[in-house]
Amino acid sequence: xxxxxxxxxxxxxxxxxxxxxxxxxxxxxxxxxxxxxxxxxxxxxxxxxxxxxxxxxxxxxxxxxxxxxxxxxxxxxxxxxxxxxxxxxxxxxxxxxxxxxxxxxxxxxxxxxxxxxxxxxxxxxxxxxxxxxxxxxxxxxxxxxxxxxxxxxxxxxxxxxxxxxxxxxxxxxxxxxxxxxxxxxxxxxxxxxxxxxxxxxxxxxxxxxxxxxxxxxxxxxxxxxxxxxxxxxxxxxxxxxxxxxxxxxxxxxxxxxxxxxxxxxxxxxxxxxxxxxxxxxxxxxxxxxxxxxxxxxxxxxxxxxxxxxxxxxxxxxxxxxxxxxxxxxxxxxxxxxxxxxxxxxxxxxxxxxxxxxxxxxxxxxxxxxxxxxxxxxxxxxxxxxxxxxxxxxxxxxxxx
Numbered sequence: 001x002x003x004x005x006x007x008x009x010x011x012x013x014x015x016x017x018x019x020x021x022x023x024x025x026x027x028x029x030x031x032x033x034x035x036x037x038x039x040x041x042x043x044x045x046x047x048x049x050x051x052x053x054x055x056x057x058x059x060x061x062x063x064x065x066x067x068x069x070x071x072x073x074x075x076x077x078x079x080x081x082x083x084x085x086x087x088x089x090x091x092x093x094x095x096x097x098x099x100x101x102x103x104x105x106x107x108x109x110x111x112x113x114x115x116x117x118x119x120x121x122x123x124x125x126x127x128x129x130x131x132x133x134x135x136x137x138x139x140x141x142x143x144x145x146x147x148x149x150x151x152x153x154x155x156x157x158x159x160x161x162x163x164x165x166x167x168x169x170x171x172x173x174x175x176x177x178x179x180x181x182x183x184x185x186x187x188x189x190x191x192x193x194x195x196x197x198x199x200x201x202x203x204x205x206x207x208x209x210x211x212x213x214x215x216x217x218x219x220x221x222x223x224x225x226x227x228x229x230x231x232x233x234x235x236x237x238x239x240x241x242x243x244x245x246x247x248x249x250x251x252x253x254x255x256x257x258x259x260x261x262x263x264x265x266x267x268x269x270x271x272x273x274x275x276x277x278x279x280x281x282x283x284x285x286x287x288x289x290x291x292x293x294x295x296x297x298x299x300x301x302x303x304x305x306x307x308x309x310x311x312x313x314x315x316x317x318x319x320x321x322x323x324x325x326x327x328x329x330x331x332x333x334x335x336x337x338x339x340x341x342x343x344x345x346x347x348x349x350x351x352x353x354x355x356x357x358x359x360x361x362x363x364x365x366x367x368x369x370x371x372x373x374x375x376x377x378x379x380x381x382x383x384x385x386x387x388x389x390x391x392x393x394x395x396x397x398x399x400x
Contacts, residue, residue, distance in 0.1 A: 002138060004233045005399055006223055007040045008216035009049025010315070011185075011208055012241030013345030014353065016048025017069025018360045019239050020055075022314055024062030025364060026392060033059045038136040039399075040237075042226075044145040044219035046207040048241065050185045051078075051106070053144070054178055057129060058113040058121045068109070070357065075348045077105050082194065095194040096346070102193065103183045110179055122179040126161045129178055145222050146181040147207030147215045151196040156210035157184070158218065167225035174200040192346065214240065214287035216311075220294055231295050232310075235399045238288045240315025240371060242359060244341045245379060247319075252326065252378075258334055259320040259327070288313045288373050292383065300382055312395040313384050315371040316363035322378045330367035331358075363388055 009019050021029075027036045033056030037043060045053045055065045068074050080101030084094045107122035114120050118132060130141035144161035159181035163173060176184075176199050184204035187197040196203035212218055216238040223234060246261040264270065288311065293299075297309040318340045320326040328337055340359060343352055362368040370391050372384030385391040 002233060003235045003399060004042075004138075004223060004227055004230060005040045006042045006216075006219050006234060006236045007044070007053070008214070008219045008236065008238045009043075009045040009053055010215070010238075010240040011047030011049055011206065011213045013048055013188075014069065014075055014343075014347050015241040015356050016052055017066050018241040018316070018356070019049060019052040020062040020065035020069070021360055021364070022239050023056075024066065026395065027062070029063040029066070030061050032061060033057065033065075034133055036062070037133055037142055040142060041136060041138060041140060042143045042145065042219050042223050044147065044215040044222070045185070046147045046212050046215045047186045047188070049215070049239070050146045050182045054110060054121075054182050055113075057133060057144070057178065058110050059115060060113055070353065072348045072350050072353050075353070078102065078109070079346055079348065080105050095191060097193050099183075099187055099193040099195050099197055102186065103179075103197070106182060106186070107179050123177060124179075125175050125177050126159055126181060127163050127175055129161050143222065143226065144178065145215070145219060146178070146185050147210065147212035147218055148181070148184040148187075148197075149205040149207055149209035151203035151205055156207070156212060156218075157204060158222075159184070160222070162226070165222065165226060167222050174202065176200050188345070212287075214238065217287050217291045217294070220291045224294070234295060234310050235395075236291060236295075236311040237395055237399070238291070238311065238313045238315075240313070242316040242318065242340075242356075242363075243371060244318040246341075247326065247379065255320070255326040258338075289383070292373050297383075310398065311373060312391050312398070313371055313373050314388060314391045314395070316359055316388075317369050317371040317379075318359065319369055319379050321369070322380075329362065329369070331362045331365075332368070 023036055037056050043053050052065055080098045081096060082098050084096060110121040129144055133142050136142050146159040148157040150157040159176060180199045184197045184199050185207050187193050187204060188206045196205055220236060224231060246259060247255050249260045249262050252260055292311050295310055321329055336355060339355060359368060366387040366389050369386050370388045372381030372386060374383035376382035380386055
């Protein structure tokens with residue numbers, strides 16, 4: 001049976017290089033990016049995920065993309081700090097980064113990979129990319145989708161390479177460059193960027209604000225609209241860059257205080273912090289699980305083999321491991337474990353960048369757990385795989 005393959009890449013800030021390493025493990029770290037893109041029929045990304053898939057469209061290899069995210073200086077240029085970013089007190093209350101500076105940095109990064117006899121990537125409009133990428137392994141055009149949040153209309157916004165998509169609305173469509181779409185998708189609000197991204201006369205913030213930090217459901221809906229009646233052919237790869245979880249002390253009273261979470265008392269400062277960061281998270285039971293159910297996949301106990309069928313989720317989840325008692329994941333000391341919980345989305349400190357790389361190494365080696373599609377008792381999988389190797393093996397089996 002012909003497969004319709006869908007790739008979804010979460011937002012991820014400074015950890016988005018994990019996308020490159022994941023795809024490198026699946027398809028080869030030195031494989032030209034366009035070869036990887038042509039493995040799919042639909043590719044969706046939000047924020048950091050949109051940067052990574054655009055870099056693949058520019059023909060960067062996963063190894064080269066990984067190098068961007070391994071270098072703190074490159075990360076700083078990509079974020080484009082304002083002067084207030086260097087003043088600890090001010091950076092807590094004022095936007096740290098320049099929206100316009102970030103756009104210029106993104107364009108420069110994409111344009112460094114200009115291909116012979118092609119325009120500079122930053123000037124290529126969404127609808128022109130299909131012709132440049134060439135037909136995929138199924139002989140069809142690759143459909144690109146970038147998610148954002150329309151600042152003025154206060155709604156989700158979708159930038160598509162397929163201008164005639166059945167999923168589009170009847171409002172007047174715009175045709176930005178892919179770089180402009182990425183600019184819109186990466187413009188995290190309030191404490192991050194100084195103003196909304198301006199694209200084709202409209203203003204945008206990061207797609208996480210619309211609930212699409214994990215854009216897998218948007219990708220599946222795009223595919224369902226374009227290929228109705230063929231959902232049984234869908235094979236979906238949803239990639240994340242890491243989430244952190246501890247069991248609640250009320251649920252696991254025997255867990256040590258260092259490895260469990262005390263809910264604490266609700267207060268204004270705590271609530272503001274939760275509100276500011278919640279939109280960038282992807283709780284295990286939300287987007288990927290909704291896409292799973294939209295494709296009518298089996299749930300336990302009917303799914304007695306715990307086979308996630310058509311959807312694979314690959315994402316590190318930093319959490320304690322229960323083996324008779326709660327303990328740290330293999331390879332992490334308590335200081336590193338707690339540091340991962342405190343990492344900022346926009347960190348550019350060398351020690352933090354190295355810790356993100358270590359987390360990814362341990363996840364790829366099955367020492368840190370994989371995020372399942374549906375998490376159950378003691379944070380183990382009800383649906384999906386608890387280890388990267390199992391998820392990768394399943395993806396190779398169902399997508400071949």
